[in-house]
Amino acid sequence: MNASDSERIAAIFEQYGCSSVSDWKEADVVIMNTCSIKQSAEDRVVGKARAMSQYKEYNPDLKVVITGCMAPRGDAVAKATGVDVVITIKDLAMLPQKLGMQKPTSDELAQNYFSIAPKYSSPFQVYIPIMTGCDNFCTFCVVPFTRGREYSRPMIDILNEVEIALRNGAREITLLGQNVNSYEFGFVELLKKINALPGDFWVRFVSSNPQDMSTELIDTIATSEKLCNYIHFAVQAGNNRILKRMNRRHTIAQYLALYDRMKEKMPDVGISTDIIVGFPSETDEEFQDTVRLMEQVKYDMAYISKYSARTNTPAWRMKDDVSIDEKKRREEVLTTILKRTAKENAESLVGQTRKVLVEKIGHRGQLVGKDASYRTVSITNTVDESLIGQFVFVTITKSNGLGVDGELVTEFGI
Numbered sequence: 001m002n003a004s005d006s007e008r009i010a011a012i013f014e015q016y017g018c019s020s021v022s023d024w025k026e027a028d029v030v031i032m033n034t035c036s037i038k039q040s041a042e043d044r045v046v047g048k049a050r051a052m053s054q055y056k057e058y059n060p061d062l063k064v065v066i067t068g069c070m071a072p073r074g075d076a077v078a079k080a081t082g083v084d085v086v087i088t089i090k091d092l093a094m095l096p097q098k099l100g101m102q103k104p105t106s107d108e109l110a111q112n113y114f115s116i117a118p119k120y121s122s123p124f125q126v127y128i129p130i131m132t133g134c135d136n137f138c139t140f141c142v143v144p145f146t147r148g149r150e151y152s153r154p155m156i157d158i159l160n161e162v163e164i165a166l167r168n169g170a171r172e173i174t175l176l177g178q179n180v181n182s183y184e185f186g187f188v189e190l191l192k193k194i195n196a197l198p199g200d201f202w203v204r205f206v207s208s209n210p211q212d213m214s215t216e217l218i219d220t221i222a223t224s225e226k227l228c229n230y231i232h233f234a235v236q237a238g239n240n241r242i243l244k245r246m247n248r249r250h251t252i253a254q255y256l257a258l259y260d261r262m263k264e265k266m267p268d269v270g271i272s273t274d275i276i277v278g279f280p281s282e283t284d285e286e287f288q289d290t291v292r293l294m295e296q297v298k299y300d301m302a303y304i305s306k307y308s309a310r311t312n313t314p315a316w317r318m319k320d321d322v323s324i325d326e327k328k329r330r331e332e333v334l335t336t337i338l339k340r341t342a343k344e345n346a347e348s349l350v351g352q353t354r355k356v357l358v359e360k361i362g363h364r365g366q367l368v369g370k371d372a373s374y375r376t377v378s379i380t381n382t383v384d385e386s387l388i389g390q391f392v393f394v395t396i397t398k399s400n401g402l403g404v405d406g407e408l409v410t411e412f413g414i
């Protein structure tokens with residue numbers, strides 16, 4: 001979501017005749033697009049913003065701006081960091097004027113955040129926000145306070161942006177929102193309309209919450225050619241009492257029923273999740289429920305974090321009574337399970353031929369891409385960089401940890 005916001009920031013400043021530079025010390029305006037998901041992320045922003053503000057001694061014209069998740073705490077953030085402007089993402093279109101920049105003559109200036117035509121950082125992988133904010137108020141989470149309440153973008157605007165991206169060569173569209181399943185104007189209908197657009201492309205989305213996941217959505221993914229068989233399905237904990245304290249509105253039984261439906265309709269579905277270990281009062285016995293869940297679901301990827309209290313969230317008022325050493329131990333236990341199950345899942349693909357979107361040259365010097373299940377595929381028998389941004393077919397030869405190696409068999413679309 002933040003990457004997509006940054007594309008919109010770049011686009012609006014381009015309308016004012018600005019361009020980006022690689023070293024912030026050469027910039028006239030530095031915009032820090034912040035994430036508040038962890039306290040450590042916020043601490044890093046405060047440190048960097050202070051250093052940038054102090055740099056004005058050498059460049060008195062420098063303006064430093066904070067936007068993103070920290071922005072709703074405006075004055076407090078400005079005071080802590082010394083930056084010039086703190087502005088929320090939804091007010092972004094007004095930022096150049098707030099900085100005193102001369103309005104360009106173009107009458108096509110965006111009036112609000114969603115109407116900004118973004119400057120995509122990749123020509124073939126495009127991120128399109130469909131909604132922002134969240135009404136769920138999980139007790140550990142700052143998003144409802146930083147991003148605000150849910151706001152859905154009109155379907156016609158989303159479809160227009162998708163069509164423009166496809167005309168410009170997009171091969172993969174990722175629909176973004178904190179809670180895409182609760183898209184106000186019908187998420188399933190939106191997916192069906194995008195799937196019906198002509199062209200060879202994939203559609204992904206993130207994030208989904210179990211309480212809003214419907215069997216209709218699962219069946220639509222399973223039967224729609226362009227919707228990828230990959231679901232990020234955040235569980236957070238494997239124990240119902242902890243889920244309740246987190247204000248998650250699903251039980252493990254409901255989660256597993258949806259998981260069973262996904263596997264039944266899409267045997268090759270890739271599933272990832274978010275898990276917090278050491279939530280206040282989580283006993284070892286309750287943690288063992290998360291261990292059992294991980295063993296049962298066999299995730300392809302899990303983003304496991306040690307609980308850390310976020311100021312002013314409901315969980316902040318709970319006693320953070322699991323020691324840091326115990327949180328680390330629990331994190332290691334789950335990471336070990338993840339590595340094993342992801343490897344086993346990857347090994348089960350050996351011999352299969354998968355469609356892959358080639359993304360880049362990886363750190364081993366090989367072409368790297370993703371299959372529809374969001375598994376990373378390294379291609380070992382060619383380094384033809386012209387394939388980047390193209391769909392190819394790859395026969396899987398072995399697992400390489402969380403991903404797989406494979407050999408190019410057929411190219412198409414080029």
Ligand code: SF4
Nearest residue numbers: 134136137138141143
């Ligand atoms: S659903 Fe996600 S974004 Fe919304 S409050 Fe819960 S964790 Fe935060």
